[in-house]
Amino acid sequence: MPxxxxxxxxxxxxxxxxxxxxxxxRFHDLVRAHAAHTADGDExxxxxxxxRLPDYYRRTATxxxxxxxxxxxxxxxxxxxxxxxxxxLPDPAAxxxxxxxxxxxxxxxxxxxxxxxRSADLxxxxxxxxxxxxxxxxxxxxVTLYQQALTAARATGNHAAELETLVGLGYVHRVxxxxxxxxxxxxQTLHLARATGNQAAGLxxxxxxxxxxxxxxxxxxxxxHYRQALQIARATGDQAxxxxxxxxxxxxxxxxxxxxxxxxxxxQQALQIARATGHRPxxxxxxxxxxxxxxxxxxxxxxxxxxxQxxxxxxxxGDRNYQYEAWQGLxxxxxxxxxxxxxxxxxxxxxxxATELGQPADQARAHDGLAQAHHALHQIEQARxxxxxxxxxxxxxxxxxxxxxxxxxxxxxxxxxxxxPRRGTDR
Numbered sequence: 001m002p003x004x005x006x007x008x009x010x011x012x013x014x015x016x017x018x019x020x021x022x023x024x025x026r027f028h029d030l031v032r033a034h035a036a037h038t039a040d041g042d043e044x045x046x047x048x049x050x051x052r053l054p055d056y057y058r059r060t061a062t063x064x065x066x067x068x069x070x071x072x073x074x075x076x077x078x079x080x081x082x083x084x085x086x087x088x089l090p091d092p093a094a095x096x097x098x099x100x101x102x103x104x105x106x107x108x109x110x111x112x113x114x115x116x117x118r119s120a121d122l123x124x125x126x127x128x129x130x131x132x133x134x135x136x137x138x139x140x141x142x143v144t145l146y147q148q149a150l151t152a153a154r155a156t157g158n159h160a161a162e163l164e165t166l167v168g169l170g171y172v173h174r175v176x177x178x179x180x181x182x183x184x185x186x187x188q189t190l191h192l193a194r195a196t197g198n199q200a201a202g203l204x205x206x207x208x209x210x211x212x213x214x215x216x217x218x219x220x221x222x223x224x225h226y227r228q229a230l231q232i233a234r235a236t237g238d239q240a241x242x243x244x245x246x247x248x249x250x251x252x253x254x255x256x257x258x259x260x261x262x263x264x265x266x267x268q269q270a271l272q273i274a275r276a277t278g279h280r281p282x283x284x285x286x287x288x289x290x291x292x293x294x295x296x297x298x299x300x301x302x303x304x305x306x307x308x309q310x311x312x313x314x315x316x317x318g319d320r321n322y323q324y325e326a327w328q329g330l331x332x333x334x335x336x337x338x339x340x341x342x343x344x345x346x347x348x349x350x351x352x353x354a355t356e357l358g359q360p361a362d363q364a365r366a367h368d369g370l371a372q373a374h375h376a377l378h379q380i381e382q383a384r385x386x387x388x389x390x391x392x393x394x395x396x397x398x399x400x401x402x403x404x405x406x407x408x409x410x411x412x413x414x415x416x417x418x419x420x421p422r423r424g425t426d427r
Contacts, residue, residue: 016031017031052084053109054109054113054118054121054125055083055084056084056086057102057105057106057109057125058079058121058124058125058128059079059081059084059086060086060087060098060102061099061102061106061125061128061129062076062077062078062079062128063086063089063095064089064095064096064098064099065095065099065128065129065131065132067089067090067091067092067094067095068092068095068096068099068131068132068317068318069131069132069135069280070278071240071277071278071279071280071281071282072131072240072279075200076127076128076130076131077124077127077128079124079128092316092317092318096136096317096318099129099132099136100136100318103129103132103136103141106125106129107141107144107145109121109125110122110125110126110145110148110149111144111148113125114148114149114151114152119152119153119155119156119158122148122149122152123149123152123153123158123161125145126145126146126148126149126161126164126165126168127149127161127164129145130164130168133145133168133172134168134171134172135281135317135318135319135320135321136318136319136320139172139175139176139357139358139359140358142168142172143169143172146165146168146169146172147165147169149161149164149165149168150162150165150166150169153165159192159196159198160198160201162192163189163192163193163196163198163201163204164201166185166186166188166189166192167185167186167189167201167204167205167208169181169185170182170183170185170186170189170205170208170212171208173185174208174211174212174215175321175357175359175362176358176359176360176361177215177359177360177361177393177397178397179212179215179216179397182208182212183209183212186205186208186209186212187205187209189201189202189204189205189208190202190205190206190209193205199232199236200238202232203229203232203233203238203241204241206225206226206228206229206232207225207226207229207241207244207245207248209222209225210222210223210224210225210226210229210245210248211248213225214248214251214252214255215361219252219255219256220256222248222251222252223248223249223252223256225248226245226248226249226252227245227249229241229244229245229248230242230245230246230249233245239273239276239277239279240277240279240282242273243269243270243273243274243277243279243282243286244270244282244285246266246267246269246270246273247266247267247270247282247285247286247289249266250262250263250264250265250266250267250270250286250289250293251263251289253266254289254292254293254296258296260293260296260297263289263293264289264290264293266289267286267289267290267293268286268290270282270285270286270289271283271286271287271290274286280313280317280319281319281322283313284310284313284314284319284322284325285322287306287307287309287310287313288306288310288322288325288326288329290306291303291304291306291307291310291329291333292329294306295329295332295333295336298336300333300336300337303329303333304330304333306329307326307329307330307333308326308330310322310325310326310329311323311326311327311330314326320353320356320357321357323349323353324350324353324354324357324359324362324366327346327347327349327350327353328346328347328350328365328366328369330343330346331343331344331345331346331347331350331369331373332369334346335369335372335373335376338376340372340373340374340376340377341373341377343369343372343373343376344370344373344374344377346369347366347369347370347373348366348370350362350365350366350369351363351366351367351370354366360393360396360397361393361394361397363393364389364390364391364393364394364397365390367386367387367389367390367393368386368387368390370382370386371383371384371385371386371387371390374386
């Protein structure tokens with residue numbers, strides 16, 4: 001909009017606006033004070049502005065989310081066009097940049113809605129932002145938003161919104177290692193979904209329970225939930241849940257039974273569905289599984305190839321959870337092939353991401369990888385320090401088993417016992 005750009009430049013020239021970063025403007029304090037005074041004197045002015053701003057954020061957040069996360073669009077609310085113009089977001093990179101930049105404002109808008117009895121605005125923003133909050137964080141903002149939305153949904157009797165926020169809370173608690181809270185939210189989801197006949201939410205709950213049990217090492221219980229989800233998903237044609245359940249069963253075959261061919265078959269089926277439907281997280285999850293299977297079978301070159309593809313793809317779409325998994329996989333593969341110094345670099349990247357995202361269980365796995373690399377380099381005290389940090393985290397989370405045997409609390413305890421009493425310096 002050339003005319004708007006010219007007006008903004010004129011306001012900058014006379015110091016009525018401030019340009020904090022290119023293309024981002026803020027009113028001068030005196031202008032802001034005058035606007036607030038004007039709005040106080042004429043309620044219609046304030047109401048009109050407060051109507052336009054949520055319209056803008058709802059519409060633009062929907063456009064950005066559809067571009068950045070095109071999969072499962074049919075599950076998100078549709079926002080009709082509004083008179084307030086939206087920026088052009090031609091590709092996922094531009095959409096992600098807008099969402100990242102505007103996320104504090106979006107959360108603030110949702111909080112304002114929660115505090116001023118605008119539950120419809122709050123619930124729409126919560127639903128629209130779910131895929132972004134799930135892949136980018138920060139999870140503190142996600143928890144705040146979902147809890148506000150859950151309160152509003154229950155107060156207004158909006159069961160669909162209540163189910164969405166319960167699933168969102170379950171996911172955030174799971175990735176942060178709060179498994180009891182995650183299980184509770186998923187069980188609430190399953191109960192309400194069955195009571196209200198919401199099959200999609202019921203599938204999300206079954207999948208979430210499967211993932212939570214998997215992370216706790218309860219593989220048979222995880223498999224039971226995955227099988228239920230897979231059966232229903234295939235009967236109803238829900239391919240998004242089908243590929244997630246297939247991937248989950250692949251993990252179980254790999255971790256519990258060591259049935260690598262069966263695991264690889266499940267991962268390949270999931271990968272085919274993900275590619276056919278454009279479900280990028282599904283493709284990434286299947287690649288993680290295939291990388292792990294190849295590594296377990298000693299096919300380190302193939303494993304590394306999957307991890308590198310995973311890292312590149314995860315960077316393209318801005319998914320930091322999968323970047324973490326790729327760094328961890330590369331570190332494990334390097335350790336297995338006798339390159340501990342390279343493994344250290346990869347696990348440090350993984351630890352930095354897990355710390356930034358606030359995911360303690362993933363931090364523990366990264367510490368375990370660092371400890372193994374230090375141990376291979378005969379840096380015993382560094383290894384001891386990282387294994388102790390991993391054990392402290394696992395103990396605090398109440399974990400007695402995790403996705404991979406080498407990352408379990410029992411394995412870490414064994415490593416520490418093998419090191420014996422602490423010495424003054426490393427060898």
